[in-house]
Amino acid sequence: MNLRRLVVGAAAVAMLAANAAVAAPHTAQSRDSQAPPDSLRALASRIGLRVGVAVGPFALDTPAYRRVVRDQYSSVTPENEMKWEVVEPTRGTYDWSGGDRLVRFARRHGQLVRGHVLLWHNQLPGWLTAGVNDGSIDNTELRRILRRHITDEVSHFRGEIWQWDVANEFFTDGNPSTINPNDFWVSHLGPGVIADAFRWAHAADPDALLFYNDYNIMGEDGSNAKSDAVYAWVQQMLAQRVPIDGVGDQGHLDTQYGFPTQMRQDLQRFADLGLRVAITEADVRTFVNNATEQVPTDHLATLAQPYEFSQMLKACLAVRQCISFTVWGVSDAVSWIPGWFTNPLEGYATLYDVNLQPKPAYTALQQDLTLAAYGAPRRVR
Numbered sequence: 001m002n003l004r005r006l007v008v009g010a011a012a013v014a015m016l017a018a019n020a021a022v023a024a025p026h027t028a029q030s031r032d033s034q035a036p037p038d039s040l041r042a043l044a045s046r047i048g049l050r051v052g053v054a055v056g057p058f059a060l061d062t063p064a065y066r067r068v069v070r071d072q073y074s075s076v077t078p079e080n081e082m083k084w085e086v087v088e089p090t091r092g093t094y095d096w097s098g099g100d101r102l103v104r105f106a107r108r109h110g111q112l113v114r115g116h117v118l119l120w121h122n123q124l125p126g127w128l129t130a131g132v133n134d135g136s137i138d139n140t141e142l143r144r145i146l147r148r149h150i151t152d153e154v155s156h157f158r159g160e161i162w163q164w165d166v167a168n169e170f171f172t173d174g175n176p177s178t179i180n181p182n183d184f185w186v187s188h189l190g191p192g193v194i195a196d197a198f199r200w201a202h203a204a205d206p207d208a209l210l211f212y213n214d215y216n217i218m219g220e221d222g223s224n225a226k227s228d229a230v231y232a233w234v235q236q237m238l239a240q241r242v243p244i245d246g247v248g249d250q251g252h253l254d255t256q257y258g259f260p261t262q263m264r265q266d267l268q269r270f271a272d273l274g275l276r277v278a279i280t281e282a283d284v285r286t287f288v289n290n291a292t293e294q295v296p297t298d299h300l301a302t303l304a305q306p307y308e309f310s311q312m313l314k315a316c317l318a319v320r321q322c323i324s325f326t327v328w329g330v331s332d333a334v335s336w337i338p339g340w341f342t343n344p345l346e347g348y349a350t351l352y353d354v355n356l357q358p359k360p361a362y363t364a365l366q367q368d369l370t371l372a373a374y375g376a377p378r379r380v381r
Helices: 010-020 030-034 040-045 057-061 063-072 097-108 126-134 139-156 184-189 192-204 225-239 263-271 301-317 360-374
Strands: 050-055 075-078 112-119 163-168 209-214 246-249 252-254 276-287 322-327
Touching (some): 040 050, 040 063, 040 360, 050 057, 050 063, 050 112, 057 063, 057 097, 097 112, 126 139, 139 192, 163 276, 184 192, 192 209, 209 225, 225 263, 246 263, 263 276, 263 301, 276 301, 301 322, 301 360
Parallel strands (some): 050 075, 050 322, 112 163, 163 209, 252 276, 276 322
16 A cells, blocks of 8 residues: 654644644545544544554553554554564565554554664664674675665565654764764765665665654754754755655653654744654653653653643644654653663653553643644634
8 A cells, every 4th residue: 555645832732733634645534433542543643643653562462552552543663673683684584573563553543653773773683783893794695785785675564664863873873963973874874874774764665754863953952963964964865855754853851851852843944845743752761760650850851841841842733744643652661761761761752641541641642732733712702
């Protein structure tokens, strides 16, 4: 099937929603009518926005987990099951089971799939990195292996993936920001490999939307330096006719830093290049008591977390070409945050708590989407 096809106050969301109603993918959305009418997916469907979540495909065996994914979200992203170390743990032997399982679930429930990720320095198979390190895989062979990997994976899922995160996290933090010369792929194959990855992915599935994905590229770094660097690079790619269709901002926020006020403007300037944009990995972390309960240690964080989630969504709603908003993780219990941010410990980053109950952040997004879908009621005298 062919799948190619701001911060603002709440009172302004209804007006902005008119600009958010981009043409939705032509895939049937009949399943939205079966979801609760006040669910995130049902409300967002009225303005053509896909609200998504990162999923562990085998966790879908848990009824409560499966129900949240099914009822609340209209797109899904595999957390790890399409990354190279998972799909080819042994050279030449593929394991598509996790990705295939998620694709089947999405098809059954009228959802679209974001593929994640084709070219990244992290979560590479051990046989690949070991071969490069011991010299048994030289740079010529490495390029051939990479091209085969991208071609094989995109071909396997051809017609099933709405958006691919083709290239992930290639720019440095700091000011100025540049393509990282120490990145695994850049250091061996040069920066041109990023453009090649887009060309190879497009050849394997011309109908998939191809995204560059990164963090801190919508003003989260405070200086906007990383956003500027990615913007200049994307302009170059478009001038060279590289088949890049969109830019995804991961949207990993932390309540201690406050909300990045440039997010809407930065989303818009990428959109003005003729690209789609998306929030691809939204979460908002804060300091917590422990990794099991994840109770915020500052009660004000329980207000800051829904506020920042809401502001992210509103930034997306304000930009017509922002076609999806994806939360990274179904609940705090399965979030990556406590395992990564350990000193000091952070967590409480998703829309659902450790008991899979909706948090104030969920309600905030629900209210924003209600205003976007229906508008505020007219006043009476």
